[in-house]
Amino acid sequence: MSQQLYTNLAIFVLSLLVGFEVMSKIPATLQTPMMSGANAIHGVVVVGAFVIAAEADNIWFYLLAFLCAFFAAVNVSGGYTVTDRMLGMFTKPKASSSNKNAGGDKQ
Amino acid sequence: MSQQLYTNLAIFVLSLLVGFEVMSKIPATLQTPMMSGANAIHGVVVVGAFVIAAEADNIWFYLLAFLCAFFAAVNVSGGYTVTDRMLGMFTKPKASSSNKNAGGDKQ
């Protein structure tokens, strides 16, 4: 085994452990935002899109690189945006915001 | 930076993260056994004692290796033994054990 493969394997295993541990006992109401937040993080695949785009050297590879970049960009940009929006709903609304909607105004 | 140093650094950082995460919300009654359990784990330094003993080549180094082996052996053997004993007290006592002590027998 090369030193490099060992590095990759070790960090893979340790990251799995971090992932298992960080997720213990999430309150049910935060499970959906948490899922969305994790979803945004795997948008890191966009880094891979850069890597393959740099290696592409014919039309088929350009196409694959385009596809990868498009997919990854949707994931990462949409993922963070929607998570941020959703988490906004879980914080206490400020007294300032105007209520266009029907009822339930601040008391 | 060598690949090796990077490996070491990456696993150091990730292990720190694992450590931080694994320890969230320990009930107070388990804090002492947990401390003791963690204490046993750093007895892994005994592996280092083997490594330096293998490299020792004069009387001073033998002495250092001896010292290191002794220290590390105390840590690792004592650490696991005492943790095990203590955790034994946190599990429901089996109905079998005889009560030499004064009172508080099973009802």
Add this chain to the structure above:
Amino acid sequence: MTALQTIASLVYLLSAICYVIGVHMMRSPKTAKNGNILSGVGMIMAVIMIIIEIINDGKIDLGGWTALIAGLVLGIGYGVIKARKVPMTDVPQLVSLFNAVGGGAAATIGIFDYLHVMPSTSISLIFSIPVVLDVIIGGTTFSGSLIATGKLSGHVPGKPITFPGAKLCNAVAILAMLAAAVLVIGFPTNWWYIVLALGASLVFGLLMTLPIGGADMPVVVSLLNAFTGLAVAFAGFVINNQVLIIAGALVGAAGTILTLQMAEAMNRSVANIIAGGFGGGDSGTSGAAADVPVNVTETSADDVGLQLAYAHNVMIVPGYGLAAAQAQHEVAELAKLLTDAGINVDYAIHPVAGRMPGHMNVLLADVHVPYEQMKQLDEANQMFPNTDVSLVIGANDVTNPLARESGNAISGMPILDVDKSKSVVVIKRSMSTGYAGVQNPLFSEDHTKMFFSDAKKGLQEIIAATKQYLD
């Protein structure tokens, strides 16, 4: 490693730390938003670093730049617009869509590198194994997630789709996938095999997701989220990039645990769900027949209005039916009417009311229900004994006292003690059961009255009636 490689490695490590701390912060409502921002900062760092790396490398050509930039611009545009416009309750299908593209991107990386690097270098397991794992996990996630998105958004029927021989097809797909994987690893120079692996995994993803009912989808989406993470991690092995490995493994593991917790919160097992589950489907589809004849007292909008107008403490108990009827505005309107008249109104929010965790919080926050009025399970249960009228709107399982007994599908699930309030009004369309398919004895209790109606329509009538009595 060169100086730049060193810097890059450290930056990637730092960005990985940002993800971990970010996720950690998302565990509590107070720090959650900042946690997501921190994770985003990590992401930006990683992207800037890779840009510097490829520019410094100088290998990328015009075609590469064009493909890259075109893909990114279109992708970001599409992603951001989708994410901005989506109604909050449609988040699961959006997450599922992002899982699909994430898995697709990971699979694309595997295929690209396989086709690009493979012929030129000596064939090694160290390369072919991660490629195969990347491609089959990525492919499964891609098609599976698209089906899940479709089911959740209604483009694909939500009910479990099965057909004769479905099991056989499934087995064939799995075998084909495994066979293709072995072939790629065994004969890495024949690129047909990787195409076969991809094809088989796409079919498998499809077949895996189709038989699962729409209501179970949030759990499946969470599971596919974990899959995507793993696919990304293997893509990281393929291109030897540590940030992909760390972040991917993190999501893979975290997503798995999250999936288990979600399933547990709704008293299901993941294995059960994947195997097709018990009731399956939406409550509308599954819980059709009320198999136990029950004596219930019906009521009218007028009666309910009267009851509410003369109550001191009202507790609103929203459930899936409220979301299904899109009646959140009406609820808020009714609540405002009552609070303006000096009546105390609160909402009892069950963590798994609705069809995704936190569904009701999101729904009500969206129509600006004051935070203070939303009572979580424990708090609400303390308030029921002092509640004059509990208004149950399209909720069923989360109020079912049978959960306190053993031997049924919801045994042991914590519930809202609606039955302990002084009187109960239930708005739903019929006597059919909810998600779990269990009859609810609350409905036939003496102090419970049923108002059979669509939630939106029923609430509008109640609002009108209440206004009358408050004037």
Add this chain to the structure above:
Amino acid sequence: MTALQTIASLVYLLSAICYVIGVHMMRSPKTAKNGNILSGVGMIMAVIMIIIEIINDGKIDLGGWTALIAGLVLGIGYGVIKARKVPMTDVPQLVSLFNAVGGGAAATIGIFDYLHVMPSTSISLIFSIPVVLDVIIGGTTFSGSLIATGKLSGHVPGKPITFPGAKLCNAVAILAMLAAAVLVIGFPTNWWYIVLALGASLVFGLLMTLPIGGADMPVVVSLLNAFTGLAVAFAGFVINNQVLIIAGALVGAAGTILTLQMAEAMNRSVANIIAGGFGGGDSGTSGAAADVPVNVTETSADDVGLQLAYAHNVMIVPGYGLAAAQAQHEVAELAKLLTDAGINVDYAIHPVAGRMPGHMNVLLADVHVPYEQMKQLDEANQMFPNTDVSLVIGANDVTNPLARESGNAISGMPILDVDKSKSVVVIKRSMSTGYAGVQNPLFSEDHTKMFFSDAKKGLQEIIAATKQYLD
């Protein structure tokens, strides 16, 4: 990497996984014992692997074997005997001793490798930085932990030891340590500097621990535990062994968090403790003067016996004084006496009663108090209103109703609601305060009677009296 190196790396990784899962399992009482065993299995794997490695390497000579085996045999003998014989309540000092030797071993590795490898290889920061960190952290832990052991076991006075100019000495020690560190890194060929670094760190560890009161020691021990972990991790960098790095970092981080939680459980801050803290010292030393004059009702062994004999429900509330007086056997005897007479006896266990977390559980389990009788905080608090007699033995802070008010040293600490029981008897020697140095208004309440006595002696008298009334 050679084949053996590959196998070794994988085995070390596997053993690291065992530690993590082991620690995870130790988070719940049910799986804790198996968790420790799993972690031990990981340790054994690592040791077997290193033995194979050094034998395969063939470099070790007879002197090396002798030193190694002699050290191991003596160390294991000493460690196991100590660990087997220690009374359970003396665990903190034992852990502290193990911290000392662990830190010592780590520092020895740093010094060894420095002296051994340094002259022959080119000098690099990558080597000298971890060596220095290893040596100064290991050295600090070594001397600091020995002092902590001494304080906890009474060989060193438990009260904060300060002297004029202590602050100055401390500053000098820190500066010397840092200077030595810089010198080692700057002039790595001069081996005097590493000796200086070691010496300065030993002095620093001493000065850091001496001014801390004995009662705060469990927190300090936990902190030094984390330090040892870090020292071991840096030793791993020095000898390039990943299992040391992973396990060390794990303990370093986990120990830090644990320390914070311990301090929080007893309403202290770690910074406060390290800085010398408020009351400091044992309750016996610190809480000498009762500054508020209070009217208390005294009682006698005879009266208490009568009260107990005619009670239905008795709750025993043990505290630090019980441990200090070693009166656990007497408590169990009294409880048996009462239960045999048909009286319900339970124990109310506060998580931080005593001087280490879980102290009372350990103490009572040691004398075979039935598990069912030990009620934890919440459960006990539900029982107090139905309790006829609460017998508070050497407990003070954990029963102090002032914790419910703000502005004092124990504000906000959850307490046992002893004051809610029908009558209270408190056994302690005087009116002096407990660990936190706060007067306890419970003692002057109408339904509270004080029995001033050493816990052991007092209980013996009460047992005698009770027997009389039960006959």
